[in-house]
Amino acid sequence: MGLFERDTEVYKDRDALREDYQPEKLVGRDEEIQMYQAALQPVINSEQPNNIFLYGKTGVGKTAATKYLLSHLEDDAEQYDDIDLNLIFLNCDGLTSSYQIATRLVNELRDEANQISTTGYPRATVYEMLWSDLDNLGGTVIIVLDEVDHVKDDSILYQLPRARANENLTEAKIGIIGISNDFSFRDDLSPKVKSSLCEQEIHFPAYDASNLKQILEQRATVAFHEGVLSDGVIPLCAAYGAKDAGDARQSIDLLMKAGDLAREEDTSTVTEDQVERGRRALERGRIEEGISGLTQHGHLVLYALLTLDLENETPVRSRDVRPRYTRFTRLAQRDPLVPRRMRDHLSELAMLGIVSVTERNEGRRGGTYREYAIDMDLSLIISALDDIITEVGVHDSLSSYLDTANEPQITGTLADY
DNA sequence: TTTCCACTGGAAGCCACGGCGG
């Protein structure tokens, strides 16, 4: 027997479950596709393209529809000599300012050798580079800004559509496609930007459980060998996706995770139990990712909340988290943050879904305040924190802390941290 | 009805850091 051996494969083509997979047909988005297509029509007519704004929750097919239509558009534009179509796709996840978008766009337009740094230049210089690069490219340029809601200022969204009118551009015709998960983003745009960016708006509603089932079946027939999925698997994945705001991405990820487990465990079928465990694994991954993105003080605040929870002191108001938190900062040899800032960290934990918040109001005697509690399997958080603080085992120290339940035994760990 | 508590959440501004051109 060789050292390597092929797994008993449940998969026929695992790639069909990956994020970048482009299905033949998009399920349940006929109306939206039709509107979208109409909005893109001017490109083929070699006219100034529309700016298009797409909104809808995560995983409802906005990006998929965009990739689908733009690849067709690109193919179909080939046959007309007077169209020089260029597509730029930029995901704004992790970008917070127009400045950063501008630098990324410049880099998209340039080859490997001429990339620019993402900091250091005056703002105006970056725009200058962007205009000249766009003009060099010329023709019709469609710029897709995926997840635009991540950026906090809209100056680039104001500048881009107007570049031609302001004579920054003479050659290129620009069309912007903005994709947002957050509907309120649209309302927060300044009126000037809203009127130009939102010329054409397309709303993508959430998928319902039966849409999700169809999508999953479509992918599953490509991805898996026939008959390897137990009957309950697809409905279960669909149900979880539907519960979480009709998110197809999440359903498909879950199906893939279950398939991966089946592969690892060398079973010939994918079972509901593997879906169940897959869900936990994905959840854990999400939490871990969230926690690893926090600052040290974020960790210390979580730590404080965690120990309070272990003592059944939750829900707690921020005022009562504070003494525990300051004690931990001292153990970790840091200066405690000001209360206002500590509350920011608490809200951040709440946004990640690690912590739940209840607003309370005791009127004239007590005023308004918020109460926090851990809203997640504690062992999940402990193991995630454990991975991040790699020094002396946090898990052990926390366990012993639980046992003794008075002065924390975690001095060593925190001091190292 | 008015008062008032104890926060909340927005805003302005500071500062260290890393990268820029000269």
Next chain:
DNA sequence: CCGCCGTGGCTTCCAGTGGAAA
């Protein structure tokens, strides 16, 4: 090397908020 630039994490300040108490 300098002086300039944008950014993230922070502090400081303060006008709201909403419901129990008066």
